[in-house]
Amino acid sequence: MKLTIIGSGYVGLTTGACFAEAGHHVMCVDNDPRKIQTLLDGNIPIYEPGLATLVKKNVVSKRLQFTTSTEDGVNYGEVIFIAVPTPPQPDGSVDLSYIEKVAREIAVCLDSYRVIVDKSTVPVKTGERVSQTIRRYAKAGVEFDVVSNPEFLREGSAVDDLMHPDRIVIGGNSDRALAVMQKVYEPFVAPVLVTDINSAELIKHAANSFLALKISYINALSEICEISGADVEKVAEGIGMDKRIGRSFLNAGLGYGGSCFPKDISAFIAIAEQLGAPLNLLKEVEKINAHQLNRFLQGIREALWVLKDKKLAVWGISFKPNTDDVRSSVAVNLIEALVAEGAKVTAFDPKGMEKFKELPLAGKVTLTESALEAARDAEALIVATEWPEFATVDLAELRDVMRTPLIFDGRNLLDPEAAASHGFQYRGIGRGT
Ligand code: UGA
Numbered sequence: 001m002k003l004t005i006i007g008s009g010y011v012g013l014t015t016g017a018c019f020a021e022a023g024h025h026v027m028c029v030d031n032d033p034r035k036i037q038t039l040l041d042g043n044i045p046i047y048e049p050g051l052a053t054l055v056k057k058n059v060v061s062k063r064l065q066f067t068t069s070t071e072d073g074v075n076y077g078e079v080i081f082i083a084v085p086t087p088p089q090p091d092g093s094v095d096l097s098y099i100e101k102v103a104r105e106i107a108v109c110l111d112s113y114r115v116i117v118d119k120s121t122v123p124v125k126t127g128e129r130v131s132q133t134i135r136r137y138a139k140a141g142v143e144f145d146v147v148s149n150p151e152f153l154r155e156g157s158a159v160d161d162l163m164h165p166d167r168i169v170i171g172g173n174s175d176r177a178l179a180v181m182q183k184v185y186e187p188f189v190a191p192v193l194v195t196d197i198n199s200a201e202l203i204k205h206a207a208n209s210f211l212a213l214k215i216s217y218i219n220a221l222s223e224i225c226e227i228s229g230a231d232v233e234k235v236a237e238g239i240g241m242d243k244r245i246g247r248s249f250l251n252a253g254l255g256y257g258g259s260c261f262p263k264d265i266s267a268f269i270a271i272a273e274q275l276g277a278p279l280n281l282l283k284e285v286e287k288i289n290a291h292q293l294n295r296f297l298q299g300i301r302e303a304l305w306v307l308k309d310k311k312l313a314v315w316g317i318s319f320k321p322n323t324d325d326v327r328s329s330v331a332v333n334l335i336e337a338l339v340a341e342g343a344k345v346t347a348f349d350p351k352g353m354e355k356f357k358e359l360p361l362a363g364k365v366t367l368t369e370s371a372l373e374a375a376r377d378a379e380a381l382i383v384a385t386e387w388p389e390f391a392t393v394d395l396a397e398l399r400d401v402m403r404t405p406l407i408f409d410g411r412n413l414l415d416p417e418a419a420a421s422h423g424f425q426y427r428g429i430g431r432g433t
Contacts, residue, residue: 001025001183004077006070006102008035010158010259010325011119011151012083013044014051018162020058022187028066029073039066047324047351050159070102074109079184081149082106082130083119092266093274094123103130107137110144115177117147121204121264123271127171127197145177148197150204155258156322165190171200205271208264209282214249215256216288222252222430223295232430233412252430254296254384254410255289257319257330262289292429293330297337299427300408304380308342311403313378315371316385316411318352326355331384334410338382339364348374350387376401386411395422 001024005016008030016028030036038045042059044052058064067073074080084098099122106116116134118127131146138144148171153161168190172178178194185192195203218236225232232252240247256262265282272279304310319329326332329352338345339361346366349356353367368374371393375381381402383390391413399405399422407419409428419426 001079002077003027003079003081003184004029004073005081005083005119006030006073006106007082007084007098007120008039008066009083009085010046010048010155011153012081013039013046013055014048014153014158014162015081015083015119015151016064017051017054017058018159019184020061020063021054021163024063024184024187026058026064027073027076028064029068029070030066031068031070033068036066036068048155048158049322054159070105071109074106074114077114079115079117079180080106081117081119083151086120086122086263086267088263088266091270093270094263094267096122096126096129099126099130100133103133104137107134110134110138110142113143113145113176115145115147115180117149117181118201119149119151121150121208121260121267122148122201123205123267124198124201124275126201145172145174146197147172147177147181148200149181150200152204152207155325156320163188168192169195169200169203171195171197171203173197205264205268208261209268209279209285211249212256212261212265212289213281213285215251215253216285218250218252219255219292219429220288222292225430230430235430252412253292253386254330254334254429255292257328257333259319259325259327262328293333293337296408296410296429297334300338300380300382301341303406303408303425303427307338309344310379311344311346311377312338313375313381313402314338314345314347315349315374315381315383315390316352316387317347317349317356318385321385321387322351324351324355326352326359329385330410332356332359332361334382334384335365336361346374346376346378349385350389352385372397372401377403379404380406380408383407383409383411383413386413390414395419395424399423 003024004027005012006029008028016026020026082102087095089095127146127148168185170181222232236250239245240250269282316331348368348371356362405424407424407426412428416426
């Protein structure tokens, strides 16, 4: 099939590459000429395992192409996916101006039947609005259908998530469009759930909120564990062995971050409020998430007393391992708080430093070439992101380079007993001091 993706960001580019890999012919559109040029030059603007190889391979086989022209895109694909950003507004609700603009742009180029698919995470009832907008701006009589097909990929494992999804959700109100969408997903082996448009839209916000709820639940328990002397790792293992609960997304830490959860949870709160059915449960989730970082910082202050002029090492800047994405990263918030108190922060991240350098905060932080180098002469080491390579750093060497042997492990990555046996004072999340 010929498919068009409008918006070649994280979701659009990965979806485009994976559709091409599955055998479709794909045109990716973006209004940023620099991004399209980067892609045409054979480079990709993000770090995502396996994506660069996939893009190159499918460009060579001519199944994947890039353009800045929406008109070319609309003429090309029988299905047009909208994968543009839906950023938060100051009050937490979603800014839908990119979606609305693309809907208008598609509308004026339409001259025969197309299926227009919302891939971006959007509030329930957005599909109805997109449909009305296209109808308003399109030539009289032109046929189209709007479908909601939310994306569930995780950064860091996006290619695998797309090629082998847990489920495919297709929300549509027309049999003709649903038949086209079934064809799009024919090459993928995954259960397909067909719903109405509103339900599909709701599923995405509800799923992300549930996952954030799960993380926040274990984070709230981590505080109780610290006070009572229990071990949150054991508690997570014990409750996670119940199949109805499951062990995943029960890792206590500094809280969730990234470009999805913080934005989607506040969006869902705003959506529920607008619909007249407030979800106060999610307000508590946001509170727990903020509290988790605050009490971690408080622990650092209590141990070090004054932070001003102290050299502190931070391992990890990206919002989670296997990505270079630093958007809404809790590690960045942590560094910001330490810098604000006058600490001299030295940081290292395997992939996130280039994107971090684009932030004004980077000017106030010393970045190093390795994890060990960041820890040199430090009065404490803070683990902010659980990159696997940090867990294999030689603790004896680490002990040698640091000024004082103190570790604050915000992701429970290191082994507390091994750290203690190397003379470190170790403090994790929810597992004692
Ligand atoms: C999330 C969802 O997992 C995807 O299914 C969804 O498609 C995506 O948002 C989206 O809406 O586009 P992502 O933001 O890439 O994916 O990352 P996650 O792996 O879900 O992690 C989010 C945050 O939660 C990270 O900061 C991570 O460190 C934190 N986390 C995750 C925990 O603190 N504990 C856990 O047990 C799991």
